[in-house]
Amino acid sequence: MTDPLITGLVVFTLATFIGFEVINKIPPTLHTPLMSGSNAISGIAVVGALLVAGEKNWTLTVILGLIAVVLATINVVGGFLVTDRMLQMFKKKDVKA
Amino acid sequence: MNLSQFLPSGIELSYLLAAGLFIVGLKKLGSPASARQGNLIAAIGMLVAIVATLLNQGVLNYEMILIAIALGAAIGAVMAQRVEMTDMPQMVGLLNGFGGAASALVAVGEYWYYIQQVDRIPLSETVTIILSVLIGGITFTGSLLAFVKLQGLITGQPITFGLQQPFNISLLITFLVGSGLLIADPHNAEIFLGLIGISLVLGVLFVLPIGGADTPVVISLLNSFSGLAASAAGFVLSNNMLIISGALVGSSGIILTQIMCKAMNRSLPNVLFSAFGAAKTFADAAGEGTQDKTLHTIDTEEGAMMLGYARSVVIVPGYGMAVAQAQHAVRELADQLERLGVDVKYAIHPVAGRMPGHMNVLLAEANVPYPQLYDMDDINPEFDRVDVALVIGANDVVNPAARTNQSSPIYGMPILEVDKAHHTIVVKRGMNAGFSGVENELFYKDKTMMLFGSAKDVVAHLVTAVKELN
Numbered sequence: 357m358t359d360p361l362i363t364g365l366v367v368f369t370l371a372t373f374i375g376f377e378v379i380n381k382i383p384p385t386l387h388t389p390l391m392s393g394s395n396a397i398s399g400i401a402v403v404g405a406l407l408v409a410g411e412k413n414w415t416l417t418v419i420l421g422l423i424a425v426v427l428a429t430i431n432v433v434g435g436f437l438v439t440d441r442m443l444q445m446f447k448k449k450d451v452k453a
Numbered sequence: 454m455n456l457s458q459f460l461p462s463g464i465e466l467s468y469l470l471a472a473g474l475f476i477v478g479l480k481k482l483g484s485p486a487s488a489r490q491g492n493l494i495a496a497i498g499m500l501v502a503i504v505a506t507l508l509n510q511g512v513l514n515y516e517m518i519l520i521a522i523a524l525g526a527a528i529g530a531v532m533a534q535r536v537e538m539t540d541m542p543q544m545v546g547l548l549n550g551f552g553g554a555a556s557a558l559v560a561v562g563e564y565w566y567y568i569q570q571v572d573r574i575p576l577s578e579t580v581t582i583i584l585s586v587l588i589g590g591i592t593f594t595g596s597l598l599a600f601v602k603l604q605g606l607i608t609g610q611p612i613t614f615g616l617q618q619p620f621n622i623s624l625l626i627t628f629l630v631g632s633g634l635l636i637a638d639p640h641n642a643e644i645f646l647g648l649i650g651i652s653l654v655l656g657v658l659f660v661l662p663i664g665g666a667d668t669p670v671v672i673s674l675l676n677s678f679s680g681l682a683a684s685a686a687g688f689v690l691s692n693n694m695l696i697i698s699g700a701l702v703g704s705s706g707i708i709l710t711q712i713m714c715k716a717m718n719r720s721l722p723n724v725l726f727s728a729f730g731a732a733k734t735f736a737d738a739a740g741e742g743t744q745d746k747t748l749h750t751i752d753t754e755e756g757a758m759m760l761g762y763a764r765s766v767v768i769v770p771g772y773g774m775a776v777a778q779a780q781h782a783v784r785e786l787a788d789q790l791e792r793l794g795v796d797v798k799y800a801i802h803p804v805a806g807r808m809p810g811h812m813n814v815l816l817a818e819a820n821v822p823y824p825q826l827y828d829m830d831d832i833n834p835e836f837d838r839v840d841v842a843l844v845i846g847a848n849d850v851v852n853p854a855a856r857t858n859q860s861s862p863i864y865g866m867p868i869l870e871v872d873k874a875h876h877t878i879v880v881k882r883g884m885n886a887g888f889s890g891v892e893n894e895l896f897y898k899d900k901t902m903m904l905f906g907s908a909k910d911v912v913a914h915l916v917t918a919v920k921e922l923n
Binding site for chain 1: 472475476478479480482483484485486488489491492493495496498499502503506507509511512513514517518521522524525526528529530532533534536538541544545548549551552554555556558559561562563565566569577581672673676679680682683684686687688689690691692693694695696697698699700701702703704705706708709712801803806808809810811813814817818820822823824826828
């Protein structure tokens, strides 16, 4: 087993703990925006996709990477925008009245 | 230090910054007041990560990449604008699927690069690529199927076939054997293609037997998977940014999955493998002598009187209300009641909608202020002081059998205890059973009044009738 793998496992485990700590405290009212927002964050795969699509040749790797860029960007942009749209609606008191 | 030396460290530091922004953003999502800002912070984190990646010296293919980003951004923006709030579970499902697919494609692309360019593929690389393809593939097809089910393109009922479990297990074993073979001979692309195929099929088989009422669990779980898929892709590329972000999303999805399972009093394996709500559970659950009991029905004028002269009213919305698009009428009713000095609250069961917190979003869209929304644990102790509980389009989540009847399939499920209120008014379309197919004895209690009709019409009539009270 190689070093980056071990580092990766350490990072993964610690980040999971942080995730549990941070998200456990989120009230049920916000669970849907939390889900769509975290969903957008999982679109971070776009970073991997960019790296894979980076070469300036038409190889299968690049083509797959570009498809991945499109899909991940839909995930990122769609996720953040729809979350914002939802959160706009959460109001304490009716403003228009 | 010149630029070419600084750039790689700069990119890594930007990733660190982005990961920090994600964590801060998620934390701020924890309160309605700061949630919008939190979402924005997370989005900025994403922008930082993307820009930093574009500066990577290996990334040269700018024209095509920018076209791909523009295309994805346009599609995503249109989807986010167009989607109805009732369709949010489908939307999240679909986005999960895209994320999962992207992660799997990253792994496939990386594999292709390796077999073309490298003579000896390291063991750790093969293993992480296999994992990434498995998780990403399952997330992709599983999410697409969940989308198709939720959208009503195929039946929402569990779909089962003979020998389903043995078939799934043998498929999984085949995958493991195939993985072993690929590890022994990493350049064998046929085996790799086979593994991709099996992953995609597994995703379908995983969601197929899960019924409509269980979708909150599935969507949460797939959300977690989409995060784990990103993490797996991070392992493939040895990219900590991907690993961290994926782990955050993975744990968030797991927490929501647990909450949903608890709200239905079922274990995760039970949700995934038991095909709950399938035809066989219907028959033995029904008919515990409910036929000879009588219903008390009232009309909307009587209902309006009960509500208007109450001191406190708790509205219990169920998915039936959302399907009937009655949220705005309900809010108007609440406004009218408040005008008469009635204290109005909403009681939200965790599985009231089709995904965690869905009902809260639907009510927020109808301009219901969020401080009026109460979680199950907060409102249940108050019900014995409540004059009228108004149940609109909810069934299983207010069924007292969950507390009393040990033979009921929903026994043990936490419910909103509306039967403890002084009176209960149930607005219901007809007398068919709820999603779980279980009879509801609440409807036959002496202090329960039934108001039959479509939620939208009934509530609209109630509004008119309450307006005439003074």
